[in-house]
Amino acid sequence: MSSEDDSDRIFKALADHRRRAILDAIKDEPKTTGQLVAMFPEIDRCTVMLHIRVLADAGLIVPRREGRERWNHLNALPIKEIHDRWIGDYARNAVSMMSRLKDALEA
Amino acid sequence: MSSEDDSDRIFKALADHRRRAILDAIKDEPKTTGQLVAMFPEIDRCTVMLHIRVLADAGLIVPRREGRERWNHLNALPIKEIHDRWIGDYARNAVSMMSRLKDALEA
Numbered sequence: 001m002s003s004e005d006d007s008d009r010i011f012k013a014l015a016d017h018r019r020r021a022i023l024d025a026i027k028d029e030p031k032t033t034g035q036l037v038a039m040f041p042e043i044d045r046c047t048v049m050l051h052i053r054v055l056a057d058a059g060l061i062v063p064r065r066e067g068r069e070r071w072n073h074l075n076a077l078p079i080k081e082i083h084d085r086w087i088g089d090y091a092r093n094a095v096s097m098m099s100r101l102k103d104a105l106e107a
Numbered sequence: 108m109s110s111e112d113d114s115d116r117i118f119k120a121l122a123d124h125r126r127r128a129i130l131d132a133i134k135d136e137p138k139t140t141g142q143l144v145a146m147f148p149e150i151d152r153c154t155v156m157l158h159i160r161v162l163a164d165a166g167l168i169v170p171r172r173e174g175r176e177r178w179n180h181l182n183a184l185p186i187k188e189i190h191d192r193w194i195g196d197y198a199r200n201a202v203s204m205m206s207r208l209k210d211a212l213e214a
Contacts, residue, residue, distance in 0.1 A: 082121075
């Protein structure tokens with residue numbers, strides 16, 4: 001984890017369900033700002049753009065400009081750093097096992 | 108991830124740097140509430156207990172009572188679920204490689 005200020009920005013960005021939904025939308029492939037605006041018709045354009053900016057300021061979205069389009073890429077590195085902060089090498093296998101067990105119990 | 112309400116609770120709990128410090132303190136082994144209060148002399152006892160309760164409500168701390176002591180255990184499962192939500196099997200290797208590269212560049 002870089003610094004606690006960075007962590008504050010990351011967790012505050014993730015604390016909003018619409019911002020998490022935006023990250024879900026670009027998990028598998030980047031999307032343009034226009035595509036994201038179209039995917040969330042219940043939110044007005046300016047609010048979607050504001051959410052994208054909060055995510056970019058937190059380092060969770062990396063924007064790339066191509067001509068007139070702005071492509072929003074997920075940056076998974078801060079999310080991996082959250083994981084590594086509290087789940088060390090030692091705990092990794094135990095946590096994976098518990099996670100599979102939980103999935104099996106819920107299935 | 109169980110539900111978006113659970114996610115809200117988790118990220119709001121993690122958005123405070125003192126609560127993150129409490130999780131750091133119990134990462135390797137559980138601590139009693141008294142031990143945690145002693146570790147954060149700059150925060151008063153009631154505030155530490157309130158932070159512990161917020162973390163427990165979010166499922167990040169699992170308390171276990173033993174006699175008169177309350178042992179606070181880290182529950183890493185919600186943290187693994189954050190990771191798995193945005194880092195799929197496909198991205199895992201790429202993200203690990205980027206993380207090692209970043210560490211190497213910063214060293």
